[in-house]
Amino acid sequence: MASSCIPGGSKLLFAALVIWPLSACGSDEPLETGFAGSKVCADCHEQISRSWSTSHHGLAERPLSDALDRSAFPSGYQLTAKGKDGEQHSFDVHRVIGVKPLRQYLIEDAGGRYQVAAESFDPRNDEWFNVFGDENRQPHEWGFWANRGMTWNSMCADCHNTALEKRYDFESDRYDTRFEELGVGCEACHGPSADHADWQQRYPGERGDPTLARLSRGDFRKPWVDTCGGCHSLRSELVEVADRTAPLLESFLPEFPNLTETFYPDGQVHGEDYEYAPFLLSRMYHKNVTCLDCHEPHSARLVLPGNELCMSCHLENPATEIPAIDPAEHAHHDLSKPGGQCVDCHMPLTTYMQRHPRRDHGFTIPDPFLTQQTGVPNACNRCHADQTVEWALLAVEDWYGERMNRPSRARALRVAKARRDPASAVAELIAALPQEEIPAWRAVTASLLGGAPEVAEARRALARLLQDDAALVRSAAARALPHPAPETRPRLRMLLEDPGRAVRVTAAWTLRAEVDLKSRAGRELLEYLELNSDQPSGAMMFGSLWLERGEPGRAIPYFERASLWEPNVAAPHQNLALALSAAGRSREALSHCEEACRLEPDDPELWFSLGLAHAELGDANGAVTALERATSLDPKFARAFYNLGLARNQIGRTGPAVAALEQATAIAPETADFWFGLAAVLRDSGQTDRAIAAAEQALRADPAHAAASSLLRSLR
Numbered sequence: 001m002a003s004s005c006i007p008g009g010s011k012l013l014f015a016a017l018v019i020w021p022l023s024a025c026g027s028d029e030p031l032e033t034g035f036a037g038s039k040v041c042a043d044c045h046e047q048i049s050r051s052w053s054t055s056h057h058g059l060a061e062r063p064l065s066d067a068l069d070r071s072a073f074p075s076g077y078q079l080t081a082k083g084k085d086g087e088q089h090s091f092d093v094h095r096v097i098g099v100k101p102l103r104q105y106l107i108e109d110a111g112g113r114y115q116v117a118a119e120s121f122d123p124r125n126d127e128w129f130n131v132f133g134d135e136n137r138q139p140h141e142w143g144f145w146a147n148r149g150m151t152w153n154s155m156c157a158d159c160h161n162t163a164l165e166k167r168y169d170f171e172s173d174r175y176d177t178r179f180e181e182l183g184v185g186c187e188a189c190h191g192p193s194a195d196h197a198d199w200q201q202r203y204p205g206e207r208g209d210p211t212l213a214r215l216s217r218g219d220f221r222k223p224w225v226d227t228c229g230g231c232h233s234l235r236s237e238l239v240e241v242a243d244r245t246a247p248l249l250e251s252f253l254p255e256f257p258n259l260t261e262t263f264y265p266d267g268q269v270h271g272e273d274y275e276y277a278p279f280l281l282s283r284m285y286h287k288n289v290t291c292l293d294c295h296e297p298h299s300a301r302l303v304l305p306g307n308e309l310c311m312s313c314h315l316e317n318p319a320t321e322i323p324a325i326d327p328a329e330h331a332h333h334d335l336s337k338p339g340g341q342c343v344d345c346h347m348p349l350t351t352y353m354q355r356h357p358r359r360d361h362g363f364t365i366p367d368p369f370l371t372q373q374t375g376v377p378n379a380c381n382r383c384h385a386d387q388t389v390e391w392a393l394l395a396v397e398d399w400y401g402e403r404m405n406r407p408s409r410a411r412a413l414r415v416a417k418a419r420r421d422p423a424s425a426v427a428e429l430i431a432a433l434p435q436e437e438i439p440a441w442r443a444v445t446a447s448l449l450g451g452a453p454e455v456a457e458a459r460r461a462l463a464r465l466l467q468d469d470a471a472l473v474r475s476a477a478a479r480a481l482p483h484p485a486p487e488t489r490p491r492l493r494m495l496l497e498d499p500g501r502a503v504r505v506t507a508a509w510t511l512r513a514e515v516d517l518k519s520r521a522g523r524e525l526l527e528y529l530e531l532n533s534d535q536p537s538g539a540m541m542f543g544s545l546w547l548e549r550g551e552p553g554r555a556i557p558y559f560e561r562a563s564l565w566e567p568n569v570a571a572p573h574q575n576l577a578l579a580l581s582a583a584g585r586s587r588e589a590l591s592h593c594e595e596a597c598r599l600e601p602d603d604p605e606l607w608f609s610l611g612l613a614h615a616e617l618g619d620a621n622g623a624v625t626a627l628e629r630a631t632s633l634d635p636k637f638a639r640a641f642y643n644l645g646l647a648r649n650q651i652g653r654t655g656p657a658v659a660a661l662e663q664a665t666a667i668a669p670e671t672a673d674f675w676f677g678l679a680a681v682l683r684d685s686g687q688t689d690r691a692i693a694a695a696e697q698a699l700r701a702d703p704a705h706a707a708a709s710s711l712l713r714s715l716r
Contacts, residue, residue: 611630
């Protein structure tokens with residue numbers, strides 16, 4: 001496997017262990033004390049150094065080398081590609097990410113940036129190819145090679161260098177990125193080691209080195225999963241310089257299956273999701289299997305070939321609970337042919353960037369039934385593409401019978417149901433929680449429950465999950481509460497002092513409208529937002545912080561940047577319109593609402609916002625047009641019907657106004673404001689009896705509704 005930069009996605013994949021000179025991007029000044037450098041480590045650990053220095057990890061990011069790169073550049077280290085202006089240009093190549101199965105090249109840009117070229121080199125076939133395949137990405141798109149979706153400083157550098165500081169300045173939109181060592185050296189995993197090197201030099205051959213416990217993590221097994229996971233995961237960074245020796249949640253916020261399509265419902269990778277999340281979701285990890293059980297840590301090679309690796313555990317052994325497996329009987333395939341290797345069925349391959357096949361680390365069970373019900377791919381039909389899903393389902397049911405009806409199937413069905421309709425799945429999700437032993441799956445459940453904040457049972461379940469023993473679950477539950485209800489706010493406030501940084505940051509984000517930004521959790525939230533403000537999603541979050549804290553003036557620059565950086569997406573324009581409106585700049589807000597509707601014309605929420613923007617400017621006719629579009633796109637959009645009724649009434653269309661308000665009350669009869677609005681319009685049109693009935697309904701919905709009480713008294 002090789003390291004490689006994501007084409008228009010999130011962070012990078014593999015850590016690297018490289019002996020290159022100590023350097024910094026744009027500066028030779030080291031960032032912090034305590035680092036010795038991989039060359040110093042190699043003086044004592046010569047065999048280990050040789051093992052990883054030529055591995056995929058060891059060559060993850062490196063200078064240009066005639067020995068490795070001259071065949072790709074016979075005429076000089078330049079690439080010809082379409083630039084931001086849409087014209088072809090020749091660009092000087094700065095250095096290289098990866099060695100095989102592909103190599104990507106860095107090109108220096110303004111503002112301290114390095115961009116990852118889309119044209120990449122395949123050394124096995126000695127040919128160039130485009131990592132985007134048939135996608136024809138254009139210069140105005142976020143994912144174009146010269147834009148932010150392929151900026152090394154943000155998308156690649158953290159996982160390819162040692163002790164990286166991105167050093168992004170939002171005001172100037174510039175980077176001053178630096179690192180201790182080019183490539184991911186020994187100390188990227190073991191931590192700063194100058195004290196260890198010093199002790200060994202001062203006391204050669206003596207026992208009792210006090211630095212060893214930190215470098216080896218004490219327990220040599222499970223803590224290393226988080227070290228590997230720091231780069232082998234889809235995640236965002238919480239801190240400027242990650243501490244790879246600490247638990248992953250101290251430096252990163254990882255993604256797991258949720259209401260989006262990022263992962264398949266059974267936890268298999270769908271996009272470029274990497275190994276960490278599927279592994280934590282697996283029964284293997286839950287039973288204490290770790291990365292080091294299968295991979296030699298410095299070369300990253302497997303410790304045994306083929307089925308020998310799996311069978312080193314799955315042998316008959318009465319002393320363990322590990323099930324014994326007879327490969328020939330279990331596989332129902334010739335062991336010397338495709339389908340006969342354990343990984344063929346339980347670790348299916350997905351090819352990324354056209355040339356890079358990677359194995360799923362969820363150790364999932366191939367289940368054609370899930371394919372039939374939810375669209376989850378199964379290993380049977382991945383190989384037997386000429387056969388139907390029904391054919392595969394009959395085969396596995398014949399071979400394994402009732403064993404196919406396992407907890408993993410039930411989990412996937414719950415996830416799929418929640419994605420279709422979160423509210424409908426709440427009862428099943430809650431019922432399954434007491435039996436769910438795997439913390440990562442409880443975290444998934446929390447994310448799914450967050451899709452139904454209007455359901456009281458979901459909110460109560462999330463409040464309980466805020467007290468889960470696992471920090472991963474507490475963090476997921478905090479993230480799942482975008483607008484905390486009264487019953488969850490006290491527990492969220494307690495999480496501001498949680499031992500885990502990811503928990504504190506997610507709780508602070510959920511409480512962003514009220515959290516003290518000078519508190520520890522508040523400061524950590526600001527660091528997280530500042531660190532990620534160089535991308536549209538991060539700028540949107542920072543803008544949302546200030547908007548929800550009643551400071552639209554501070555929010556506007558972030559939303560403006562996001563709308564420039566992601567010009568084809570409606571959300572930045574929508575949020576910018578909200579901030580402009582709150583700042584009293586209604587005319588500008590209207591133009592951004594219009595742009596959002598142009599970009600995503602089938603989104604009823606955008607048309608609803610456009611209607612409100614017209615109403616704010618006193619344009620009732622424009623409001624009616626936009627709100628009618630919103631209600632036609634979503635016939636159950638009660639709030640849009642309510643505002644449509646008010647707008648129609650304003651231009652004298654009383655009958656249609658009443659009809660719209662009645663539709664709102666029919667959809668949401670528990671909303672007192674809708675009944676009050678209907679009562680007011682009926683009163684103005686002289687329909688007193690009907691107005692009284694509507695006002696009474698408003699008070700049934702909310703006995704404390706003062707305006708409805710006043711209206712009812714005046715009507716009587």
